Amino acid sequence: MSMNTATGFRSAELTHQLAKKIQESTTQPWHIMEICGGQTHAILQYGLDQLLPPEITLIHGPGCPVCVTSLEAIEYALQISRQPDVIFTSFGDMLRVPGARASLFNTRAEGADIRVVYSPLDAVKLARNTPDKQVVFFAIGFETTAPSIAASILHAEQNKVSNFSILPANVLVPPAMHAILRNPDNRVQAFLAAGHVCAVMGYWEYEPIAASYRVPIVVTGFEPADLLQGILMAVRQLEAGRCEVENAYPRAVAREGNPTAQRLINQVFEPVDRQWRGIGLIPLSGLGLRQRYQVFNALNRFPLAQEATEEPGLCIAGQVLRGVALPSQCPAFGRECTPASPLGAPMVSSEGACAAYYRYKRVIA
Amino acid sequence: MTEPTYPNLQSPVCPLPLPAGAQILIGHGSGGGMTRDLIVNVFQKYLGNAILNAGNDSALLADELTRHAGSQMVVSTDGHVVSPLIFPGGDIGRLAVCGTVNDVAMLGAQPRYLTANFILEEGFSITELEQILASMADACREAEVEIIAADTKVTEKGKSDNLFISTTGIGWAPAGRSISGQNARPGDAVLVSGPLGNHGIAVMQARGNLGFQSEVRSDTAPLNHLVRELCDAVPDVHALRDPTRGGLATTLVEIARQSGVSILLDESEIPIDVPVRSACELLGLDPLYLANEGKVVVFVPEENAETALAAMRENKYGAQARRIGQVTGRSDGRLLLRTALGTTRVLDMLAGEMLPRIC
Known part of the structure; x- marks a missing residue:
């Protein structure tokens, strides 16, 4: 990543020009959802919402991978991490997420061997270096983390790393968009699609969604100017009554996406029904291991109890x-x-x- | 193919609260909000007194017995735990000297003596110990302090982690000097002695889990000479603090709360080296929350800001000193950031452990 890119797409001049164009293009109230949590973060970090006209409401979508990881999956993670001779590995963010009674951080404090890794391939390496331990990787995230997780499975298979497994919990964006759009109290009139998800998957998948729900979808990046460009294109479509898939992030995303990464995902995973925390079961919204790779499924390796996972409480x-x-x-x-x-x-x-x-x-x- | 059934999104599903505070978590050592809660709710409950509860990096002892030729005694203590023990730009020995020297200096005092406790794990290499002690000796010479008492304990293998060092520092501040985190005032300029976040990234990189290489070196350094030169040039310094664990943002929120003021930072003025910024972008970390071990934040009246900056820039550890913000008024302790785009957002303390983002 070059600083020139960062400075360019963060420049105050460009950002304010785009904000002005959005103001000029907006004549009525619109609700636009940025799906990705990284975009929510960037919008608030840069205060971009302060630059938008009052007619535009940004709705923050479900695209935070740890937020939507089901309570059930977290409970399994806690159970697995408490087993003897297990090293449980995860992306760092996941450690603080509360389960029903504990988080991975609490469980680590009680003595479980829980480690943060930056890549699933690091977990495979750890498994090779500790052959007397079972190394389990918590496979969470959207289409963005799936290729490297698939690669880690293939790597473990090729190198006969039999003490490596994953707890499958990956989720997919398009089924969540269906769920949001079918909701009776849905207010979303346009989507900003996550640029990094589209870098992997392309945006052909969104074309039927845009057409059947008559909703504009704009592939959008993460820098201030990227986000405002995405919002501008969404507003222009809404104002003109168009509902197309447009690409505001062409420097990173092509319509077809990254075919190699998609092949990796399809080789190892298949779509399965999955629970989303706070949302419920969304059909075919998760990635499960294909039959051939079920040997790497941690759920098959350890004796696990299915615990009741209810979440009453204050929080909304x-x-x-x-x-x-x-x-x-x-x-x-x-x-x-x-x-x-x-x-x-x-x-x-x-x-x-x-x-x-x-x-x-x-x-x- | 039958139409799939989508969930009815009407029914609320809410995560359950976790019982708080039953055990020590790693976040309690992060230097952020969890650390503060532990200190206030657990430690001060048993050990609190007026001096400790002031919440400064060191204690100013103003009673008769500790007065010494027209000056006031300042004491501070600090435990040092770092993995790995040796990292680019420093090691636990240099850290143990500089950390305590700087804490004493943050009340405008000159440290003179240190004590040191060494907790060694059975099996630790004596060669490595000597390397660390030599580095401590270098740091003491640079800071012009002496270690006048020390203690050694050895634990069984597995009961500690290689080497922990605790140091206590004693120094003296001129009588009447009142530099404290409680003394920031509306109208003060906020200065910082140089670029932020290098120590945090250097240590993460030395742990070997960044997955990439960078040339970032820790900034571990004794700041007592810089502080003395600053105080000589500007006698009216209001507050000083070294933004260690929890980083600049946590440190400034602490001072804002202690002093009951609002602080407004100007994002485009905050110095951050390009390799640190790049590493943060890749990892999804915020450099304003990364640890520093050789930087000081300075609150001085606006009219003294240029003189203070000039004095700091004369010292090699303050060569890149900058004015980064101002105290805007009285409040219950707010830190705001004006972004490079001209928008404004709230900065809070680091909550617990800083975690890299997923994607």
């Missing part, structure tokens, strides 16, 4: 994740629920909408 994470409520409308926000003691997952991750609101937009009453 479910409504936040569905874009129905703003984090600051939650009675617990900033009081009982803070990043240090989160009640809900969106307060945990830097990509979670609540954490982004807490960090960047908190108004002290």
